[in-house]
Amino acid sequence: MAHTVSLLDLSSNMARHAATRHSLISQNIANADTPGYKAQDVADFSAVMESQKLSGTDAGINPLEALDRPSVGSPNGNTVSLEDELMRGSKAQQDHELAVSIYRSTLTMMKTAVGKNL
Numbered sequence: 001m002a003h004t005v006s007l008l009d010l011s012s013n014m015a016r017h018a019a020t021r022h023s024l025i026s027q028n029i030a031n032a033d034t035p036g037y038k039a040q041d042v043a044d045f046s047a048v049m050e051s052q053k054l055s056g057t058d059a060g061i062n063p064l065e066a067l068d069r070p071s072v073g074s075p076n077g078n079t080v081s082l083e084d085e086l087m088r089g090s091k092a093q094q095d096h097e098l099a100v101s102i103y104r105s106t107l108t109m110m111k112t113a114v115g116k117n118l
Contacts, residue, residue, distance in 0.1 A: 007102065007106050008103060008106050008107075010102075011099045011100075011102040011103040011106065012099075012103065013045075014045055014095065014098070014099035014102070015096055015099035015100060015103070017042065017045045017048065017095070018045075018092045018093075018095040018096035018099060019096060020042055021041065021042050021088070021092040021095075022089065022092040022093070022096070024040050024041055024042060025041075025085050025088050025089045025092060026089075027040065028040060028041075028080045028085050029080070029082065029085050029089075031078075031080060032078065032080045032082055032085075033078070034078060035076040035077055035078060036076065036077040036078065037077075037078045037079070037080060038079050039079045039080045039081070039084075039085075041088065045095065
């Protein structure tokens with residue numbers, strides 16, 4: 001059972017990470033014409049998990065640390081590329097859907113285990 005709860009935590013953290021990434025992407029798109037704006041993103045979920053595994057911490061994922069994304073800027077200093085943002089947005093949506101699917105499947109398995117076939 002502890003393994004299942006761990007899977008629920010993992011999928012919840014993965015969904016939170018995807019939502020945070022999606023929020024930053026929308027901020028980047030909103031500021032696509034703002035002079036001097038630097039595009040932001042968060043570290044990949046796998047990198048966050050790996051860093052926690054290496055540090056030995058068991059705390060929840062903190063995907064809120066925004067990182068400036070290195071990229072070629074426009075003449076006004078803006079580093080937002082709409083094409084990149086659309087690709088990242090699509091990936092964030094896929095990651096969120098995967099996390100929700102894992103969460104639902106885990107809950108279904110738990111219900112089946114306790115005899116509630118819902």
